[in-house]
Amino acid sequence: MSRAPGVPARVAPPSQLLAARVRAAWLLLAACALIVASFWSLDLQWRALFSQDSAHAMARFVAEFFPPDASPPFVRKVARATLETAAMSALGTLLAMLFGLLLALPAARTHARALWRVPTRLLLNALRAVPELVWASLMLIAAGLGPMAGTLALALHTTGVLGRLFAEAIENAPPGPACALRAQGARPAQVLLYATLPQVAPQLLSYSLYRWENNIRAASILGVVGAGGLGQLLAFHLGLFQMARTATVLLAMLVLVLAVDGASYWARRAMTS
């Protein structure tokens, strides 16, 4: 077959292609080994799951969800828990913005010496590595059952996330205005307030809004360990096998998540167009 003029003889040199394929093969092999080892070492009860008995149990279980409990007092209780969830996420995010900014300043290269930077970064990483739910069950010991434990848990985890993002934003701010102010003899606090912060403020705000969106979702399940909000109602009624009430709480949870998704999609569309 003759090749049309101008078409290169081959797309990639064979050695490169071969290397890529060998890499892919190693990756696949490692993944398969890990997956096989996982399934082999866990005593998964497939038989229980796919047996006749469990099919019946599952069907009964699902049937008990209907109809959801729609009595006005209970709906009012769920609405209050939904508001509580939203409030937990909002306050947790606000606290995290505050503490995230306070920790981001020593963590960023622009405003601090290495002496402070390393320990603050370690602290931020540790805050971030522990999930909200684990923080919540730790906070229960200090704050007792209720939404305050959940709020503090959200604040702690989000401080780690936002602190790191804020530090990166501050480091990446264009240095011009800060240099100009320093050359005029401004003090470090003035440089921060009048040069760095105004430059990065929109970015900090958009990171915070994004985390708030995440936190609403997280707040709705935190209550499962007793930290308030919809999750606490869910765990309570599921524990008592009150399936109709559980179904109402689940519905409220889904509506909340879908509403947040829709609002954020709509806001993004409105901002980009």
Place this chain on the structure above:
Amino acid sequence: MRAGTAPASAEPLAARDPAWSGRLAWLLVSLLLLWPLLEFTEFRPWQLFDSRSLRVTAHFLAGFFPPDAQADFLKTVARETWRTVAIATAGAALALVLAAPMALVATAALSVSSLAGRMAAGPLALRQAARALMVAMRTVPELVWALVFVRVVGLGPTAGVLAIALTYGGMLGKVFAEILESCDPHPTRTLLANGSGRLQAFFYGLLPQAAPELTSYAIYRWECAIRSSVVLGFVGAGGLGQQMDSSLKMLAGNEVATMLLVFIGLVALADAISERLRRWLR
């Protein structure tokens, strides 16, 4: 000096900061909004510092040092850590098995009828149904799936694996479909127009373009699955989380400290492996 504070000189406030009234209004509005938030969340930080709560917390925290390092406890932690990784891996693998066919069904890039203009009604309905199924799978948080499965199959890793498989199946399927649709459609359309099947068009048109991105997203999700498999343990789905939950309930600070350290190490390790692999793929 801060914008909005009273000026020391004689010139009026408005001349120094033209936006002062707006700033003041926003400040007042946000304070007004903050109050119901504090009310709803029962946020009373001073409670943290009353003597009884302080005594319990101090006792618990004092137990953190030194972390429990007895040989048989470490052996338990190692076993539970492996179970956590195994639950995450098995869940992510099942999620992949669920996600791949749904992504293929949902992606508009493999539509034959849309070659001639608009997609026909039947295929459109099928694609929307697949998308709706994926939305339903991922909207229910994995913790709720786990709570439900614990009721059906009992305590243990099966509930965790199923919860991760369903939630992550929905997420992977959605993102896979989006990745496939963001590919250059020209090779696929040419193949389909010349009579190849949809699977052939996928393997020879879409997959060569999308493979690195698909793999890297799957690896990233595996990393997230490790984090959530710890959390799932708290509702009884096995692994490190379950162990941590029981130690917390017994206020055994030294065991909690060990497991927190192991957990932070595990997350850091998964993070490093996943980033290394993803850079390697690029």
